[in-house]
Structure formats: structure tokens, C-alpha cells
Amino acid sequence: MKNKVSIFKTLAVICLFSVLLCGCAAKIGPVSNQRPANQHTKTRVWKSKRDSGKFVAGPVRYSMLSGQSATIAARRISAKNQSLRTWRDMGPQIRKSIEYVQRNPSGGLALKRKELRLTWGQLRRSLEDLERLLPRLDRNPELLGKYFVWYELQSGAEMTGYYTPVIEASLTKKGPYKYPVYRLPPDLRKARPGQTHPWSEQLRKAYRVENGKILPYHSRRAIDVNKVLAGRGLEVAWLKDPVDLFYMHVQGGGVLRLPDGRLRTAVFSGSNGRPFKGLGSIMLHSGVLKKSQLSRSKIKAWLLKHPKQMWELMANNESYIFFKVTRGQPQAAIGKPLKSLISLASDPKLIPLGSIVGFRTDIYPERGRPARRINGVGLAQDTGKAIRGTRLDYYIGTGNEFKYPAHHLKTHVPVYLLISKSALRR
Numbered sequence: 001m002k003n004k005v006s007i008f009k010t011l012a013v014i015c016l017f018s019v020l021l022c023g024c025a026a027k028i029g030p031v032s033n034q035r036p037a038n039q040h041t042k043t044r045v046w047k048s049k050r051d052s053g054k055f056v057a058g059p060v061r062y063s064m065l066s067g068q069s070a071t072i073a074a075r076r077i078s079a080k081n082q083s084l085r086t087w088r089d090m091g092p093q094i095r096k097s098i099e100y101v102q103r104n105p106s107g108g109l110a111l112k113r114k115e116l117r118l119t120w121g122q123l124r125r126s127l128e129d130l131e132r133l134l135p136r137l138d139r140n141p142e143l144l145g146k147y148f149v150w151y152e153l154q155s156g157a158e159m160t161g162y163y164t165p166v167i168e169a170s171l172t173k174k175g176p177y178k179y180p181v182y183r184l185p186p187d188l189r190k191a192r193p194g195q196t197h198p199w200s201e202q203l204r205k206a207y208r209v210e211n212g213k214i215l216p217y218h219s220r221r222a223i224d225v226n227k228v229l230a231g232r233g234l235e236v237a238w239l240k241d242p243v244d245l246f247y248m249h250v251q252g253g254g255v256l257r258l259p260d261g262r263l264r265t266a267v268f269s270g271s272n273g274r275p276f277k278g279l280g281s282i283m284l285h286s287g288v289l290k291k292s293q294l295s296r297s298k299i300k301a302w303l304l305k306h307p308k309q310m311w312e313l314m315a316n317n318e319s320y321i322f323f324k325v326t327r328g329q330p331q332a333a334i335g336k337p338l339k340s341l342i343s344l345a346s347d348p349k350l351i352p353l354g355s356i357v358g359f360r361t362d363i364y365p366e367r368g369r370p371a372r373r374i375n376g377v378g379l380a381q382d383t384g385k386a387i388r389g390t391r392l393d394y395y396i397g398t399g400n401e402f403k404y405p406a407h408h409l410k411t412h413v414p415v416y417l418l419i420s421k422s423a424l425r426r
Contacts (some may be wrong), residue, residue: 009265060350060390061416062116062151073358073416076375081382082341086182089138090377093339094131098124100334101354110352116151118419123354125423130356131228144377149424151417153350157390159361161344161409162251163402164330168240168257171325173358177238179245182229184270184322188217190248206273221315233346236325237266243300246279246314249321251415252384253330255398266323267331274318276385282316315356319385330398332382340397341374347389351417355380359415361394364408377418 065073079087105122106109124412129147136143170177187208206217222228239245248254248266256264280294288309289302303310329337333345334353344357351357357378362371378394387393392415396406 026041033228050172056069060153060155062113063154064162065150065152065416067145068213070148070150071142073150073375074145074148075142077137077141077144077358077377078375080138081157081372081374082128082376087134090342091131091134092133093113093379093381094126094127094134096334096336097354097381098127098131098334099174100381101127110354116354116417120354122423122426123352125426126356126418126420127354129420129422130418131275144358144418147422148356148418148420151419153390153415153417155390155414156412157359157392159392159394159409159411159413161363161406161407162384162393162394164253164255165244165248165251165403166245166255166257166398167248169237171237171264173176173235173238176240179239179242180230180235181237181239181245181248181266181325182223182234183324185229185232185234188270188272188322190229206271218275218320219272219274219315220320221318223272224309225315236323238338242310242314243303246317247296247322248323249319250279250386251323253323255330256325264325265328265330267326267328269322269324271322271385272318272320274320275317275318278386279314279317279334282313286313286316334381336381338382338395338398339379340395340402341376343381344378345384345387345393345395346380347391348380348383350389351380351392351415353380353383356418357392359392360420361411362415363396363405365405367404 038259079085079089084090094279101110101120104120106124108120109117110120110123111118123284126148130144133143133147163397168177169181174182188210201366207214208217209215210402218228239248239256252268254266256266258264279299280289283289283299283302284291284294289299293299293302303313332338332343344351346353346355346357357380358376359378360373360375362373364371380393382393384393394409396402396409
């Protein structure tokens with residue numbers, strides 16, 4: 001009997017202990033593959049990643065934004081911030097990108113990266129979808145988040161500005177017009193695809209043949225200092241200012257104002273294939289100017305005061321650009337005119353020509369005036385020798401009034417590649 005009572009007591013203790021365990025145990029729900037969202041964490045889209053307001057760069061890699069984040073980003077864009085009366089005004093510029101993209105094979109790769117591969121056909125479809133969406137964007141900009149996938153470039157990009165200067169010039173050499181603009185020389189050659197000669201990359205871009213030997217084409221020093229092209233009838237215009245001429249080479253073109261007021265356009269025609277080096281970098285490393293003095297206006301003022309050193313310093317940039325003079329507008333790399341506050345110059349290896357690009361930046365219109373915030377949608381339509389990797393050059397406009405905002409734009413910005421969802425389903 002005692003044994004039975006002992007057994008009952010033991011069973012009662014076990015049951016009581018089990019009940020206590022069940023009451024204290026945490027309930028475990030079904031396992032989810034999604035990472036739980038931290039409700040106290042602010043979205044990264046279009047907002048500062050630091051309290052200071054400075055954009056914090058990550059790796060050079062694309063990652064897809066969530067639908068909610070893309071909608072938040074899209075909701076902030078404004079046509080008026082990009083000097084458009086309505087988003088419909090962007091249509092003709094989109095059509096120019098479509099015409100460029102159409103020249104490439106639809107199945108060919110426009111972007112080839114480990115994390116993201118895009119075909120020319122997908123870029124074309126994205127542009128066409130954006131074109132169709134324009135009439136609805138004024139009322140519902142968040143549609144860009146609904147119908148497009150936003151790929152964030154985690155590193156962001158350094159954004160600078162450029163413009164098309166209007167430069168005093170003459171079609172003949174006279175008076176103060178004594179600095180020549182050269183057309184493409186007939187002895188400048190390029191390697192043909194499939195040639196078996198062990199060409200260097202530089203010689204593929206441009207070379208010359210002298211006494212039966214293949215040589216790199218003439219450097220800036222040879223052309224500007226040693227005058228190797230002078231007297232060969234290659235001059236298509238003459239400028240007053242040698243520094244303006246240098247920067248026209250950097251810009252890849254310019255608008256020329258002739259003595260009678262007529263305008264002509266200097267259009268990129270070719271280069272000598274040699275490496276580019278920025279004038280600011282040259283003057284900094286030469287010890288001529290400090291980093292705080294490297295604005296274009298200060299660089300120009302110093303050079304004009306020191307003409308002997310000017311030519312030597314500029315010659316350190318071996319790259320030289322050749323032009324043709326036309327009556328048309330300045331051309332972008334896609335072979336079409338640029339559009340102010342829409343066109344962007346990019347490195348095609350990272351942002352292909354024809355891409356739709358979302359970004360945020362601040363423009364300083366004039367000295368002493370506050371910055372103008374642009375939450376924008378741009379089009380990658382141009383390239384440049386200085387535009388490599390995570391660098392974007394924003395086209396501000398044509399005319400000297402755009403000099404200040406272009407020269408005072410240098411900041412790190414968030415960047416997004418916009419691809420329509422219908423293009424990704426193809």
C-alpha cells in the first residue's frame with residue numbers, strides 16, 4: 001500500500017512539473033525565410049545614412065530596393081526641379097535614347113556584372129515603358145516605384161557638373177584669335193578589328209606611321225608646345241583664350257561665338273588616344289596650388305598670370321581632342337544633342353548608355369543663393385575620359401550662365417538604375 005501511495009505522489013509531482021514547463025515555455029511560430037524588419041530603422045532611400053547628412057558609400061555593387069522603398073523614392077521626384085513643365089517634356093529625350101539603344105543587338109549584354117546582367121532589349125523596353133508612363137507621372141510619380149525595379153548602387157557616385165561653354169572664336173586667324181582648334185589629322189590611324197599586330201590599347205585608339213614605324217600619335221606637348229600640326233591646314237577655328245581651349249578639350253565640345261555674333265558648334269571628332277589627366281590634379285601634385293584653391297576660376301586665373309608655366313602644366317595632360325565645326329547643337333556620346341538637367345555622362349561599364357538613372361543632388365544656381373535640391377530621373381547619354389567607375393557628370397546646360405552651377409557641383413550622391421518590371425520578365 002505504501003508503495004502505491006509513493007508511486008501516486010511521484011506521478012503527481014511529474015504532472016505538476018510538466019504543467020509548469022508548458023506555461024513558461026515560449027511559443028514558437030512557423031520559421032520565415034525573411035529577415036524581420038527593424039521598426040526603428042529608417043529607410044536608406046533618399047535619406048542620409050548619417051546624422052550629419054553625408055551619404056555613406058558602400059561596395060560597388062547593385063542591390064534591389066524593396067517595393068516600399070522604391071515607392072518612397074519615386075514619390076519625391078519632381079519635373080519642375082529638373083526645369084520641366086511636365087514629365088511629358090522628357091519624351092523627346094527618351095526617344096533619342098531609344099534610337100541609340102536600337103542600334104545594339106537586342107540580346108546583347110549592355111551590363112555584365114556578377115550581381116546584375118542586362119540586355120540592350122531590356123534597356124529599350126524600360127525606356128519605352130517610361131515613355132508610356134510619362135502622362136501619368138505628374139499626378140502619380142509613385143508609379144515609377146510600382147512599375148520599375150530600383151537597383152541601388154551601394155557605393156553611390158561622385159557627381160560633378162558640366163556645361164557647354166560659349167567661347168569667343170573666329171574661323172580665321174586674326175588679332176587676338178591665335179589659338180588653333182584642329183580637325184582630325186589625316187595621318188591619325190586606328191587599329192582595325194582582327195589585326196594581328198600586338199597592339200597596345202593606346203595604339204589601337206590612335207597611331208601614326210613614320211619612316212615605316214608604328215608610333216603613338218602626337219602628345220599635347222608635341223602639338224601645343226612643339227607645334228607639330230601647325231601649317232598643315234588643319235585649323236578649323238581660332239580662340240582668344242588658351243585655357244578656354246584646354247577646357248573645351250575636357251568638355252569634348254563647345255559653342256563658338258564668332259565676331260559677327262553668329263554661333264557655331266565645335267563637335268568632338270576624335271582624339272590622340274593618349275591618357276587623360278585633370279588640370280586640377282596636375283597643379284596640386286606640382287605644388288602650384290593647394291587643394292582648397294582648385295576651383296576652375298582660380299586655376300584659370302593662375303595660368304593666365306604665369307604663361308610660361310601654363311603650357312608646361314597643360315602639356316602634362318597628354319590627351320588631345322580634335323573637332324569639326326558645325327551649325328548643329330553639341331552632340332552627346334549617343335550621337336544626339338544633350339538635354340539640360342536630364343542628360344548624364346557615365347562609365348558604360350557601370351551605367352550603360354541608354355540607362356534610366358535615379359539620383360538626388362543639390363545645385364547651386366548662383367553665388368550667394370541657396371542650393372536647389374533635385375530628386376531626379378536622368379538618362380545616361382554621354383561619356384568622358386574623366387568619367388570612370390563610380391563617377392557621374394550631370395549636364396547643366398548650354399551657355400556661360402551655367403558655368404557657376406556646373407563648376408560648384410561636386411558631391412557624393414545616391415544612385416539608382418531603373419529597369420521596368422516587364423523588361424525583367426522577358
